[in-house]
Amino acid sequence: MAKMKIRLLPDGSIQMETEGVKGKKCMDYAKILEKLADAKIHSIEKTEEYYQNEVLELDETQHLNDN
DSSP states (O other), X not given: OOEEEEEEOTTSOEEEEEESOOGGGHHHXXXXXXXXXXXXXXOOOOOGGGGSOOOXXXXXXXXXXXX
């Protein structure tokens, strides 16, 4: 499950950290926070998850019509 941790610091800056978000998709979360907070991203520290590939699970069940 994807999580986004947001910290508001005493100097007014915002720190955000994602968990459970693999690959470049975490950058989408950063852009959303940037818009919501009307803020500007000053620096980004990429975690190990950024360099991992997202695994998609497909449901291979087919439904056949009885016609």
